[in-house]
Amino acid sequence: MGSCGAVVDTDYRENEASTETHDQYLQKGVRHLCERGGLTRVPTKYILPMEERPNSTIGGETNLKLPVIDFARLQGSSRSQELNSLAKACEEFGIFQLIDHGVEDEVILRMTDVSRMFFELPFDERSKYMSKDMTSPARYGTSFNQNNDEVFCWRDFLKLNCHPLSDTVPSWPSSPMDLRETVVNYSKNTNFLYLVLMEAVLESLGLMETTESGTETKDASTNTLKEFEEGSQLIVVNCYPACPEPDLTLGMPPHSDYGILTLLLQDQIQGLQIQHQGKWMTVEPLPNSFIVNVGDHLEIFSNGRYKSVLHRVLVNSSKSRISVASLHSLPFNTIVRPSPKLVDEANPTRYRDTDFANFLEYIGSRDQRMKSKSFLQSRKFTIN
Ligand SMILES: O=C(O)CCC(=O)C(=O)O
Numbered sequence: 001m002g003s004c005g006a007v008v009d010t011d012y013r014e015n016e017a018s019t020e021t022h023d024q025y026l027q028k029g030v031r032h033l034c035e036r037g038g039l040t041r042v043p044t045k046y047i048l049p050m051e052e053r054p055n056s057t058i059g060g061e062t063n064l065k066l067p068v069i070d071f072a073r074l075q076g077s078s079r080s081q082e083l084n085s086l087a088k089a090c091e092e093f094g095i096f097q098l099i100d101h102g103v104e105d106e107v108i109l110r111m112t113d114v115s116r117m118f119f120e121l122p123f124d125e126r127s128k129y130m131s132k133d134m135t136s137p138a139r140y141g142t143s144f145n146q147n148n149d150e151v152f153c154w155r156d157f158l159k160l161n162c163h164p165l166s167d168t169v170p171s172w173p174s175s176p177m178d179l180r181e182t183v184v185n186y187s188k189n190t191n192f193l194y195l196v197l198m199e200a201v202l203e204s205l206g207l208m209e210t211t212e213s214g215t216e217t218k219d220a221s222t223n224t225l226k227e228f229e230e231g232s233q234l235i236v237v238n239c240y241p242a243c244p245e246p247d248l249t250l251g252m253p254p255h256s257d258y259g260i261l262t263l264l265l266q267d268q269i270q271g272l273q274i275q276h277q278g279k280w281m282t283v284e285p286l287p288n289s290f291i292v293n294v295g296d297h298l299e300i301f302s303n304g305r306y307k308s309v310l311h312r313v314l315v316n317s318s319k320s321r322i323s324v325a326s327l328h329s330l331p332f333n334t335i336v337r338p339s340p341k342l343v344d345e346a347n348p349t350r351y352r353d354t355d356f357a358n359f360l361e362y363i364g365s366r367d368q369r370m371k372s373k374s375f376l377q378s379r380k381f382t383i384n
C-alpha cells in the first residue's frame with residue numbers, strides 16, 4: 001500500500017505546481033488522474049480497507065437475471081398480470097429491468113454518445129462545472145461525496161437538475177454542442193416512463209380508487225399523482241475509467257438511491273451489483289432496457305412493502321464504463337411519509353416523516369462509504 005502511494009505521489013509532483021496538495025489534485029477526478037497515461041497503481045486515497053473490497057464480500061461471482069417488466073404489456077390487456085409481476089419485483093428485489101419501453105434507439109444512442117463526449121472534453125472545459133453546491137443545476141465532480149469521503153471511489157460524474165427544465169437548462173454545459181438538446185429530450189422520455197410506472201406502482205399498492213362500475217378513477221389518488229408529476233428529476237451521468245487495480249476500489253460504494261424511482265441506462269459493460277438475499281450479485285446488462293430501482297422514498301411511502309435496493313459498482317482494468325441514472329423524487333420541500341392507506345393497526349407507521357433537507361443534512365455529516373442504507377435506517381422507528 002505504501003509503495004503504491006509513493007508511485008503516484010512522484011507522478012503528481014512532476015505534474016503539478018507545488019502549491020497544490022495531493023488531495024486537491026485528486027479532487028479533480030479520476031479521468032484527470034488517468035489522462036496522462038501510464039498509471040499502473042491506484043493512489044492510496046482509493047484503496048478500500050480489506051473488508052470492503054469487492055472480492056472480500058460475500059457473493060459477486062454470481063450473475064443475476066433481474067425480474068423483467070414489459071412496459072407495453074403494462075398498458076395493454078395484460079396489465080393486471082404485469083402489475084402482479086411489478087409488485088413482486090418491488091417487494092423481493094427492489095429492482096427490475098424495463099423492456100418494450102418505447103423510447104427510440106436514437107434518443108438513447110445520442111444520450112450515451114453525448115455523455116462519453118462530455119468526459120472526453122479537456123479538463124479545463126469540464127472543470128467549469130465543478131461545484132460544492134449540491135443544489136447547483138449542473139455539477140461536475142468525482143467520488144461519491146468528495147467533500148466528506150475518506151476513501152475516494154473510482155468515478156466522475158455530471159449531475160444535471162432537470163426541474164424545471166426552463167430554469168435549469170441555460171446553466172448546463174454548452175459543450176458538447178448538442179448536450180442540452182440531447183439531455184432535454186432524454187429527460188422528457190424518462191420522465192414519461194417514470195410517471196406511467198408510478199401510476200402502475202400506485203395501482204399495484206392498491207392505492208387507485210375504483211368506481212362502482214369497475215372503471216378506475218384517479219380521483220382519490222389525484223393529489224399523489226400530481227405530486228409525482230411536479231417532482232424533481234436529476235440526471236446523473238457516471239463515468240468509470242478503466243482502473244489499474246480494480247480489486248482495491250469501487251466505482252460506487254454500497255448505497256440505496258434516496259428518491260422514489262431511478263431509471264438507469266448502462267452500456268454493455270458489467271459493473272452494477274445489487275445485494276440480494278445477503279449476497280452481492282452482478283446485474284447482467286440486457287440490451288434495449290432500463291434498470292429501474294426502488295428508492296428510499298418509495299420504501300417509506302409504501303410503509304416498507306417495497307424495498308429500496310442496496311447496490312454498488314465495480315470497475316475493471318480494461319474498459320471505461322458509462323451509465324446514466326435518472327433519479328425521480330417528490331418536490332424538494334415535500335414531506336415523505338407512508339401512505340395513510342397502508343397504515344393500520346397491523347401495519348403501524350414504520351418511518352419518520354422525512355424531506356430533502358433531512359437527507360442533505362445527513363449526507364453532509366458523514367463519510368458516505370460507511371452509510372449504505374443508513375439514511376433510511378435513521379428514518380425508521382424501532383418499534384418492531
Ligand atoms: O453505474 C451504475 O450502474 C449505477 C449508478 C448508480 O447507482 C447511481 O448513479 O446512483
Ligand SMILES: [Fe+2]
Binds near residue numbers: 311
Ligand atoms: Fe445508485
